[in-house]
Amino acid sequence: MADSVRLDDRERRIVEIVFKVGLVLSTGLMTAGLLLGFASGDAASSAVDLTHLGDMSTPGALMAVGIGILGATPAANILALVFLWVRHRQLRLIAVALSVVLILVAAVVLGQE
Amino acid sequence: MNVSLKVDLLLLAVGVFAGAVGALVGIGGGIIVVPSLVVGFGYEIRTAVAASLVAVVATSAAAGITYAREGLTNLRLGLTLEIATTIGGVTGGLVAVSITPSVISGVFSVVMVVVAVLMWRHTDERHISSPVHAPTPSAGSGFKLSSGYFDQAAGRSISYEPRRLGVGLSVSSLAGILSGLLGVGGGFLKVPAMTIAMGVPTKAAAATSNFMVGITAVASLVIYLSRGFVQPAVVVPVTIGIVAGAVGASRITNRVSGVQVQRVLAVILILVAVQMSLESMGVNFYG
Numbered sequence: 001m002a003d004s005v006r007l008d009d010r011e012r013r014i015v016e017i018v019f020k021v022g023l024v025l026s027t028g029l030m031t032a033g034l035l036l037g038f039a040s041g042d043a044a045s046s047a048v049d050l051t052h053l054g055d056m057s058t059p060g061a062l063m064a065v066g067i068g069i070l071g072a073t074p075a076a077n078i079l080a081l082v083f084l085w086v087r088h089r090q091l092r093l094i095a096v097a098l099s100v101v102l103i104l105v106a107a108v109v110l111g112q113e
Numbered sequence: 114m115n116v117s118l119k120v121d122l123l124l125l126a127v128g129v130f131a132g133a134v135g136a137l138v139g140i141g142g143g144i145i146v147v148p149s150l151v152v153g154f155g156y157e158i159r160t161a162v163a164a165s166l167v168a169v170v171a172t173s174a175a176a177g178i179t180y181a182r183e184g185l186t187n188l189r190l191g192l193t194l195e196i197a198t199t200i201g202g203v204t205g206g207l208v209a210v211s212i213t214p215s216v217i218s219g220v221f222s223v224v225m226v227v228v229a230v231l232m233w234r235h236t237d238e239r240h241i242s243s244p245v246h247a248p249t250p251s252a253g254s255g256f257k258l259s260s261g262y263f264d265q266a267a268g269r270s271i272s273y274e275p276r277r278l279g280v281g282l283s284v285s286s287l288a289g290i291l292s293g294l295l296g297v298g299g300g301f302l303k304v305p306a307m308t309i310a311m312g313v314p315t316k317a318a319a320a321t322s323n324f325m326v327g328i329t330a331v332a333s334l335v336i337y338l339s340r341g342f343v344q345p346a347v348v349v350p351v352t353i354g355i356v357a358g359a360v361g362a363s364r365i366t367n368r369v370s371g372v373q374v375q376r377v378l379a380v381i382l383i384l385v386a387v388q389m390s391l392e393s394m395g396v397n398f399y400g
Contacts, residue, residue: 015177015186030353067352071170071338073174096189104328
């Protein structure tokens, strides 16, 4: 029972850390992009294309990377939990988490026109 | 003040408001963001939905830090329900790029009124006043959905064992579809399902739903992203505002009573239901 409680605590600690890192990085980049946009007069209104960052202005690229990191944060949380559960041999939890990751990957594939 | 800066500040204000409300009731805030962007700013609905989905991810992350620290989030239950929700989110996202959600709005407004009334009448505090003694997980099973937390407002530990997982999965699937279609988190469906049908205390349900909505939003967001509907000029001010609002509100969530949280959620459900029913009768918020 004590092991179970400790694992619960570790899970929550991991989620807290991943959320914090993802949020600080993404909002930091987005804020920097927004402020740079104001300073340079670039409204950065073009649609995000994460595959062509080189074509974007610096403010737009910063915002795009920030949005990308934010979008990746929930998936990073799941993967971090998977690593923890692998160490603790929580096979059914791993299967559940990887199923969700698989669906996210499918969404990326299905989203392509 | 130049126009661009004024618009950005207004978008920021929308974000702060949506983030605060979203964090308090365990929804993503998209319910506020989408109509605000379309009605208030005249953005095309799919651009608004895409911005809302990014904001939902941000709300989930911002509030999720505090929820995880306070031990309110049931990660195992959340991920289990996410299997159904992400499938729904992908489906909703794919449908959304070809149809408008006005037909669903009419039907869904009725459902939300029913759920809101149930939420208002449901005395969850009475339900959790006698903590459920969760069974000890069997050795090596590695898969328990029961959980617990210390309720600061009540001053005692609460334990619970979610039941009726099938109902939770079904509702989560529907919540995912609506999330992908409308850019809302779907917490307004998942929280009532978890509290009423699954016996999860309101605060744990709100925190678990908050964890889930971020993953669900990403599932449909990638579809909007690949179709070019994610515009940084719209997304960024709203997202920064929503993070500020969510962080501020989530710090007080565990110090307010569960009944208050439920009632705030019920009022929001009624408001959104009115909005959706007006829309289905031809008063089109989305232009």
